Structure formats: structure tokens, C-alpha cells
Amino acid sequence: MFFNQLIEILKQGDSGVERYSILSNPKITSAASLENAKETEISFLEKDSYLLNQFEDSSASAVIIPLQESLIQKAIEKNIAWIAVKDPRIAFAEILESINPILLPKEGIHKSAVIEENVELGKNISIGANVCIESGSKIDNHTIIYPGVVIYNNVHIGKNNILHANSVIHPYSKLGDNCVINSNAVVGSEGFGFIPTNKGWRKMPQTGIVVLENNVEVGCGTTIDRPSVGQTLIKAGTKIDNLVQIGHGVHIGKNCAMASQVGIAGGAKIGDGVILAGQVGVANRVTVGSRVIASSKCGIHTDIEDGQTISGFPAIPNKLWLRCAANFKKLPEIAKALRKLKQ
Amino acid sequence: MFFNQLIEILKQGDSGVERYSILSNPKITSAASLENAKETEISFLEKDSYLLNQFEDSSASAVIIPLQESLIQKAIEKNIAWIAVKDPRIAFAEILESINPILLPKEGIHKSAVIEENVELGKNISIGANVCIESGSKIDNHTIIYPGVVIYNNVHIGKNNILHANSVIHPYSKLGDNCVINSNAVVGSEGFGFIPTNKGWRKMPQTGIVVLENNVEVGCGTTIDRPSVGQTLIKAGTKIDNLVQIGHGVHIGKNCAMASQVGIAGGAKIGDGVILAGQVGVANRVTVGSRVIASSKCGIHTDIEDGQTISGFPAIPNKLWLRCAANFKKLPEIAKALRKLKQ
């Protein structure tokens, strides 16, 4: 593809094209990060990026930049094609989709797939090898199911979903449209509910269901449990990374992002637009307000108000935590100074 | 089902029925939590529950309560059917089982299942699609194996076990009766044993086995490794949540509960009735006494005596930790006060 063709693609996209120079209109075969880009490759640079000083040495043939005179100047000096847009990352995403379109599996049902009775299949569906779909389940149009996926009975999978290899969907789960379930994820498994008795733990039946709204993505190996009654609910647009645990009865709002190895215990309520960084834990029944940002390894044991940025364990406001952590390192000095003063 | 029928079921159960009023004997179609219950639904309330103030507004047609005059009075005022029992949660569990019986798969071996030679199968077994059972393995009566499960050679699975989809059982593992292995769990995998040499890591063969006694449950994605020699042992009645790591040679006592994302390193010994909350870590070869309770994210690096409640990293008694954590938040003030005093 030539650079002028990419410009046309970007003009139809969402990145906000502002200015550009196609120069000799280089052929673009691939995309790469600034430090790795070679000739015929396109790269991108964000405002105030940590890669700024890689720009000068880059061998890229073209670059996507924010509208910033100094960067445009540099591109001109380097004599490479450039395009300035409002959001360079979105432009880069659009170009990756054009240059490296995903190879989708063929439509149709592989002959080794096991589809039980009373399964309702939409149009233009792809069902891979050794998939098993149990009775009463329904798969809507344009959904892709990769090999080895197991869908228990009475599940409803919406349109345009992608279920990657060996993922498992348990009975009565409901997935909206445009969801992605990554490899080996488990949706709708039995919540961890046991009652202490003097004969040991007695299981509380988990008869509720898991509901994923539209555009939810679930990472590899992530587990989302169903509750004893009611729903575990993940609202539209929320993205969940790998190896995350979502306990039974948890409600997560819209457009949240949960990084890898986050654990959310049973009954917790998470607002909209919440970001939990890696290995964060949320305790049972805690309420986390909308737009909360919790930094990695944070342990949330009490309700958090909307808009807070929190850190540490137990979680406290991030700015306070930074000062506390700085003083933690000085604890031996503090103790020593105190001993001296006492004398 | 009508309320008087549920009463009869509870009388035969373990919840300890004390008093009840069937009123107009409502029809009960389903169960729900107090705040979500609608007409024709039954709910429950525990002693000192956080849902107490939801009781008044609940639309439930019937409620299970502890024997407490004030609650009975409230039920009478609301004019709904009620039953007072010693343990409302157990009553609720029994009613869920009656109202929402689990749909079990049909007996028999699916034609796509691969059963190698010398596999011994008991009676009334269900083996799902694309299951693979390797030679020398033995499955006892009434066990259910869902689609995609892989059982390596020489495994012994006891009676009444449930193995959920795509779980994997490695060679020579032994499972007792009434165990549940949830989806994508791995039992008996190779322990992480490597010896440092000047040519890099050299594998220590892991020739031991994993033994699960009766009534053990293993969560989705949980991994239980076998040791180089001897056993990794989980004793009867222990329940393990999702995404837990049990290292090689670990011994866990009876009736323990391990919450999600707990990690127990090689050779650790855990007593009976131990409760580890989410994301707790236990170091190599540490001994944790019986009835220890470790709160979430706790890091256990040294032996812990029976009956302790511990928190923090490194783990200290919970009460001490609470006071330390409260002071941690004041570290900037403490440092400031100290600087002033020094002047």
C-alpha cells in the first residue's frame, strides 16, 4: 500500500487528520515501533512520548505524529512522509487494521463439532473443530467459535462474538454482541459459596447466571462465576485482561478496564469507567465508585467514592500513599532518631 | 411448589426448623436475595445481616429467618409466609436445590469420546463429547465428565465426581469420592523444580503424584502440581477457589477454604480448617497451623501457630496489623513531628 492510500483510510477514520506531507509517496508494507521501524514501515509518536528521542534515529519511511510544529519540523528534516492527527494512537490502530487484517476462519460448522439438539444457530457463523454446544443454547449471526470451545446448555451468545480456543461458557450465561472471550477463559462457573457446618463445608447451590453486555472482552484464563441467586453482571464496553477472577454476584459498570490478575470478591459493585491495575484485589461486597483508578497491587476493603485515585493496602488516596511509602523506607532512621531523642 | 411443601423439605433437612407460618400458603416459583425478590419468590435473612433494612421493602412472598422475635414480628406485619430456623443459609441452600435442581448430563459415553485400552469404567457414568481418557485409568460409579476433559494415563477418579469442561488430570493422580474439578483446572501437573547449573536450569523430574481425598473441590483454572517424589495431598472436605496455585509437595489438611488467587509454594504444610483469603501467598516449606485465618493479600513466610488470625506482609497478628496499618497512614505526620522535636 502506498502512503497516499493510507491517508485516504485515515481521512475516513476517527483519528482527526490535520496536516500531512506524502513526499515521494513511499510504499508502506508494515508497521513498527519507532525504535524498530525499518524502511517501508510506518510508525507513530504520541505527544510527550517516551520515544521522542528515538525519532531522530528512526529508519521509518513514514510517521504519524500529533499536530506539533517541532515534530513536523523534525519529520521534514528527516525527509520522511508524515501525517499529523489529533490522536496518533487511533491512527496507528486504523492503519494496523488495514495493513494486517486478521485472518478469520471460514464460515460453516466443522464436521468434528458436536451440536446437540435444540441448538439455534444464526447465519454466517463459524464453528471450529471439536467445539461442543449443548442443548437449548443459541448462537446469533456472525459469531466465530474457535476449536475446543465448550458451551453448556441454555447459553445465549449474541452477534459478532469471538470465542477463542478451549474457552468454556456455563449454563444460562448470556453474552451480548461484539464480545470477545479469549482462550481458556471460563464464564458462568459455579461461585465459591460454602456454608460452615460442624460436618464441614456445605455447598450453597449457585443457581444464578452471568450476563455480559455488548462489547465486553474477557482475557485468557479469566474466570467469571455465577451467583447463588441473581446475576453476575459486566456492563457494556468493559475490558478484562488475563487471569482475572470475578466472584459471584459482582456487578461491574460500563467501560471499565481490569488489568491482569485482578481479583474481585463476591458481591462487590464496581461503577462505570473504573480502572484497576494489575493484581488489585477488591473485597466482598465493597462498592467502588465510578471513574476510580486503583494502582497495581492495591487492596480495596472499604467503599471508595467516585473519582478517587487510590493505592496501597489497605487502599488510601494515591498522593497520601506516595508520601507514606517514601517514609516507610526511612522507618529505620525514624526509629533511630526517636531512640536518640528519648535519651 | 407451595410453601407448605418447602416446609416439609426443610423439616427433613439440616437447618433446624423451629417455627413457621404458612399464611395463605403462597406458590413459590423461585428464590432471590431480599432486595431483588419479587412476588412468588422466597428469600432469607441471617442474624445481624447487612440486608436487615432491606426486609421491610422486600416484595418476597416468603422468607427464611433466624428464630428472633423482632424478625418474626416484621414478617407478620408484612403479612408474608415465614419460617424460622437455626441456620437460615442452610435452609436457603436446601430450598435452592429443590427449586432449581441441576440439569445433569445423560448417562453414557459420547461417541466422540476417546477411551484408550485398559481403562476401567464404573456404572452410571457420563462421559461427554471429545473427552480423552488414557490407558490404565479408572473411573468409578456415578462420575460425570464434561466435554473436553483430558485424563492422562493411570489416573484413578472415585465415585460421584464431577469434572467440568476442559479440565486436565495428569498421570497417576488419585481423586477420592464426591470431588468437583471445575473448568480448565489442572491436577497433577509437573512441579516447578529446576536445579541451577552453570549450563542453566536442569529439570528435577517430578515423579510423585497428587492425591485429593473425598469431597475436595478445585476451582476453575486452579493448578495443583505433583512433586519430585512423594505426594501433593489435599485432605477431605477442603474447598479451593479459582486460579489458585498449589505447589509440588504441599499438604493441605481437612475442611480448609482457599479463596481465589491464593498461591502456596512447594512443600508448605497447611493444617485443618485453615481459611486463606484472596491473593494470600504461603512461602516454601512453611507450616501453617490448624484453624489459622489469613486475611487477603497476606504473605506467610514463617511458621504460624494453630488458631492465629493473621494479616499483612510479612504476616503478623491481625489486631497488631490493623494498628500498624492505621499508623502507616500517619507516617508523613510522624516524620514531621519528629523533625520538629529534633529542632
Place this chain on the structure above:
Amino acid sequence: MFFNQLIEILKQGDSGVERYSILSNPKITSAASLENAKETEISFLEKDSYLLNQFEDSSASAVIIPLQESLIQKAIEKNIAWIAVKDPRIAFAEILESINPILLPKEGIHKSAVIEENVELGKNISIGANVCIESGSKIDNHTIIYPGVVIYNNVHIGKNNILHANSVIHPYSKLGDNCVINSNAVVGSEGFGFIPTNKGWRKMPQTGIVVLENNVEVGCGTTIDRPSVGQTLIKAGTKIDNLVQIGHGVHIGKNCAMASQVGIAGGAKIGDGVILAGQVGVANRVTVGSRVIASSKCGIHTDIEDGQTISGFPAIPNKLWLRCAANFKKLPEIAKALRKLKQ
């Protein structure tokens, strides 16, 4: 096997045989740890092992020991066969391999396996039941693929690899020789890349690949993501335990060891010979120098120089952390003493 035959095996191995006494040349049927060993079993003892005081009571018929006069004397007193070597663990590993050789699956392709067009298979390969290999992939000689494994399109798996049950390898991943992928691990899955927009999260296409060099091992349930462009790279000899998350674009050096539940966020660079203990977290784009050792639950947020031993969150030098943690426990006392002084 008799003890003198084991001696011959060890002489050909890497443990560094020094002295031995075969006594009555006992028959050795099995191997066990010192405290569990019974007659006809061989065990081993390392220098300064915590098992030293188990030696006297052990019923083992033979023992591998380091060259230490006191231990040789004890073996003579116990009247058991012994061999003194430079590295007893390596000797034990070699003996385990001789006594308990792993049962490898038969060569050949199981009739239920689905091999798409344009797949290139080497010699002496074993492909188990219900395996699926998509088009354009290539598997080299002597590789073993257990049941239920899914290999997407255009993957290259080198020689002598072992892929355990239900693991998944995503498109274009490259595995070197002698790698082990344990059950339910996922290699090459889509990195967690989303761009915030006012319509919610927009996916950044993940068009890069995952490369594992020779002798890499990946634990059960571990997930290794591919980046938007470029590679996620694990260099030769690195061993990764269960339930580890390796984010997109991470580079890990040679001969590292990553314990269970470690999480490495996108773009981090890890040097050679690094050891990360259980539940350690590494933040985005951080650089961790070679030979760094991070103790369990450590949170690494800033670049770490070569050779450091670090602990805590945020990570600080281990020795400093130990003193800080000791003072953390005294915070209530410190606060009290300070209050007194102020008066």
C-alpha cells in the same frame, strides 16, 4: 536396579561422583525424601539441608550425600550404601530419570486429530486425540502434542517440544527446540491494548508475535500475549511457572525463573538470570537488570540495576526492606513514644 548400576549411571552424569560404598549392593526400587524413604529406596541430602536431622532416623537403603566426612561417617554407622558427589540434587535428578522414566505417548497422529491443509509435520511426532492444527503451521521432529491442544494458523513449533493437554498456541507464534508448554497455557494471545476514546475503549490491533527460544518452559494456565507490533520474546532456558501473566511486548532474558502468579506488564524488559518469586508484579516498560532477585509479592515500578536483591512494594533493596518491615510492626509503639515526647 542394584545400587552398583546406579553408580555407573551417575558416573556418566553431571553430578561429580567422588566416593562411594556399595556395601551389600542393595536393590533400589524407588526414590523418596529422607523422612519418607523405606527399605529399597534411595534418598539424598544436600549440604546444610534442613533434613539433616532426619538422616539418623531414615529407613532408606542408600543415600546420596555431598563429600563431607561427618555425613560419610553417619552413613557408615547406619550401615547403608552411600555415594558422595559434588551436587547431590543433580545426582538425585539423574537417578529419578533412570528409575521412573516418563511414559511417552506413541508416535503417530490420533485419528480424531484435525490437521488442516498446508500443515508441515516432521518425523517421529506424536499428536494426541482431538488436537487441532490450523493451516500454515509447522511442527518439527520428535515433538509431542497431547490431547485437546489447539494450534492456530502459521505457528512454528521446533524439535522435541512437549505441548500438554488443552494448551493453545496463537497465530504466527514461534517456539524453539526442547520447549515445554504445560496444560491450559496460552501462548500468543492478543495483548491487552485499548485506547480511551469518548465512545469507550477502542482496540489497538495486536499484530505482533510471541517468540520462545530453545528450552523455554511455560507453566499451566500461564498466558503470554503478543504485542501490537514487534515481538514478545522469551530467551533460551527461561522457566515460567503456573498462572503467570507475560504482557504484550515483554522481553525476558536467558535462564530466568518466574515463580507462580508473577505478572509482568506490557513492554517490560527483564535481563538474564533474573529470579522473580511468587506473585511479584512488574510495571509497564520497567527495565529489570540481569541477575536481579525479587522476593515474593514484590512490586517493581522503577528500573532496577543488575544484580540487586529487592523486596516490598514499592521494591527496595532486600536488606533495607527487612529492617523497614521489622519497624513496621513497631509503628504503634513508635507513635506512642512520639506522643509522650511531644508532651
